[in-house]
Amino acid sequence: MDPILIAMATMRFISALVEFGAAIIFLKSNSVVTATRINAGLGVFGPMIFLIVSLLGITGLAGRVDIIKIIIILTGVVLVFIGTTVK
Numbered sequence: 001m002d003p004i005l006i007a008m009a010t011m012r013f014i015s016a017l018v019e020f021g022a023a024i025i026f027l028k029s030n031s032v033v034t035a036t037r038i039n040a041g042l043g044v045f046g047p048m049i050f051l052i053v054s055l056l057g058i059t060g061l062a063g064r065v066d067i068i069k070i071i072i073i074l075t076g077v078v079l080v081f082i083g084t085t086v087k
Contacts, residue, residue, distance in 0.1 A: 004060035008053050015049040018042070047081065 022042055026035040054077045058070055 002060065004056050008056045008060075011049055011053050011056070015046070018045060047084075050080075051077070 019042065022038050025038055029035060029038075054073075058073055061070060061073070
């Protein structure tokens, strides 16, 4: 198996575990205030995972895909961040 693919899957698995753990803490805390604070942290964590996994994928494609297509993919990642930015 491709090591980059394994790294991408591992990052997503870790992300899922963190999200699942947060949901359990939400329920255990029984507090909207605590859940909101944890959710704020997840709001930072999620985009970081997205960026890391995207960069790993682009790294894996680097030798196999034209530079123009890689630029298009990178542009898409940047546009996702721009589109989800709240003013």
